[in-house]
Amino acid sequence: MCQPQPCAGSTESAQGGRPALELANVVGEYRPAYEQQHILTVCERTVLDAVQRCRTAALGGHVEVCLRCGLVSPPSYNSCHNRHCPKCPAVAQAKWIAGRLQRVLPTHYFHVVFTLPAELRRLTRANPKLLYDLLLHCAAETLLELGQDPARLGGELGVTMVLHTWNQKLELHPHAHGIVTGGALSPDGQQWLPTRPDFLFPVRVMGKLFRGKLLDALRCAQRSGQLRVDDSARFAARLASLYRKRWCVYCKRPFGGAEQVIQYLGQYTHRVALSNHRLVAMDHRGVTFRTKTGELVTLDGVTFLDRWLCHLLPPRFRKIRHYGLLAPSRVADRLDQARRLLTPTPHPATLESVETPTGSRPRTAKWRELIRILTGIDLDTCPRCGSQQLEHRPLSRAPTGARAPPRAA
Numbered sequence: 001m002c003q004p005q006p007c008a009g010s011t012e013s014a015q016g017g018r019p020a021l022e023l024a025n026v027v028g029e030y031r032p033a034y035e036q037q038h039i040l041t042v043c044e045r046t047v048l049d050a051v052q053r054c055r056t057a058a059l060g061g062h063v064e065v066c067l068r069c070g071l072v073s074p075p076s077y078n079s080c081h082n083r084h085c086p087k088c089p090a091v092a093q094a095k096w097i098a099g100r101l102q103r104v105l106p107t108h109y110f111h112v113v114f115t116l117p118a119e120l121r122r123l124t125r126a127n128p129k130l131l132y133d134l135l136l137h138c139a140a141e142t143l144l145e146l147g148q149d150p151a152r153l154g155g156e157l158g159v160t161m162v163l164h165t166w167n168q169k170l171e172l173h174p175h176a177h178g179i180v181t182g183g184a185l186s187p188d189g190q191q192w193l194p195t196r197p198d199f200l201f202p203v204r205v206m207g208k209l210f211r212g213k214l215l216d217a218l219r220c221a222q223r224s225g226q227l228r229v230d231d232s233a234r235f236a237a238r239l240a241s242l243y244r245k246r247w248c249v250y251c252k253r254p255f256g257g258a259e260q261v262i263q264y265l266g267q268y269t270h271r272v273a274l275s276n277h278r279l280v281a282m283d284h285r286g287v288t289f290r291t292k293t294g295e296l297v298t299l300d301g302v303t304f305l306d307r308w309l310c311h312l313l314p315p316r317f318r319k320i321r322h323y324g325l326l327a328p329s330r331v332a333d334r335l336d337q338a339r340r341l342l343t344p345t346p347h348p349a350t351l352e353s354v355e356t357p358t359g360s361r362p363r364t365a366k367w368r369e370l371i372r373i374l375t376g377i378d379l380d381t382c383p384r385c386g387s388q389q390l391e392h393r394p395l396s397r398a399p400t401g402a403r404a405p406p407r408a409a
Contacts, residue, residue: 019276019277021276021280021281021282023086023274023276023279023308024054024056025282026279026282026287026301026304026305027052027305028052029301030287030301030302031048031052031305033301034305034306037302043312043314043315044309044312047085047309047312050084051080051082051084051086053080054080054082054085054088055078056077057075057077057397059077059078059080059397060078060394060396061076061077061078061394061395062075062076062393062394062395063075063393063395064076064390064392065390065391065393066382066384066387066389066390066391067387068382068385068387068389069382069384071382071383071384071385075395077395083270084272084273084312085272086272086275087276089271089272092270093269096269097269100160103326103331105158105325105335105338105339105342106342106343107181107182107183108182108195108197108253109179109180109181109182109253110179110180110182110195110200110251111178111179111180111251111252111253112139112143112178112179112206112249112250112251113175113176113178113248113249113250114135114138114139114176114178114210114247114248115173115174115247115248115249115250116135116174116214117242117245117248119238119241119245120174123227124172127228128313129314129317130221131174132163132165132314132317132319134214134217134218134221135163135174135175135176136163136176136321138210138213138214139161139176139210140159140161140178140323140324142206142213143159143201143206143323143324144157144324146201146205146206146209147184152201153184153193153195154186154193155183155184155185155186155187155191155193156325156330156334157181157183157184157324157325158322158323158324158325158326158335158338159178159180159181159322159326160178160179160322160323160326161177161178161320161321161322161323162176162319162320163176163313163319163320164176164271165273165310165311165313166273166274168291168292168293169291169297169307170273170274170289170297170299170307170308171307172310172311180200181324181325181326182194182197182200182253184325185325185334185337185338185341189334192338192342197253198253200251201251203249203250206249206251207246207248207249210247210249211243211247212243222235269319273308273311274289274308278290278291280296285300286299286300286301286303286304287299287300287304325338
């Protein structure tokens, strides 16, 4: 594969760091051809519309006018807030991290990844909600069951699971990332039962238990009519072959302390299949993007959109889920008891309880306050004269694809 020539998509705006080539450009260029070959679902159409309109005049926006010096800011267009849009996850991710820090336990944690075998990918594409539900549920149940085993820990773990559906080349590759507490709370709530700092459970044991739980759940779903299959006999034969296959489970201890664990997991929670910064070029060959390892992948435009669209989550699907001590029903009692056992004396406040001079907290702050908390940039202050006498003037919506100008550095 030849290397793409340098183009606008391979560099970022010198002013604001915004990529010159964005997913919205790709959608606008290849969507007509894609719709000639595929029938869009309502969800796909909604997401494509949102990505194309995000931060354009079509969604409206505003300018800031300084009443002291008369400076008028460049137009700032509204975001679509669609969870699949590569331009919109930052604020939601920051608030999620702030909320999780309130519930972090002062102990070591493990990073565990459960992967569906390749033989189930076609079935997953036909039944995404069911398969993704089962993947998260069976992975969490595997960890909780092993934690409750008296021969191992004999208590209740805390588990957070996050669904990802892609690999670096945008191919369908469903897997669940999990962060697991390095210990469990005893059934009577009177003792914290720690694991070794460098070992949770044997990966082969986790793989076998996860395999058995998921395949049994698939068989039950097929018998009850929840799972759509083309041929029952072929489906049964596929499950039988998967029982003989070793399933991939990966486990390691994340680096850093407890707070760093949440920051680490925050990299996964609101990540989308492809960020704009990985797009390199759009030319006569199609779309070229860069993998995390630096490899360049070029796909024709229709194939690129087809791969990207296969990662859209079902409507209202919860890709982040908490189990065991971290389940919502456990926060007020079991989780607090675990924290008291691990921290006999009050520990320093986490980011959630740290207030800015104006009293704003990251989890509850508005987006303008959140930007000030996280970056130090005050959008309510005139960059020329320092006045806070800014007038917010809305812009009317317009059916146009104009992009917002890059924000000045």
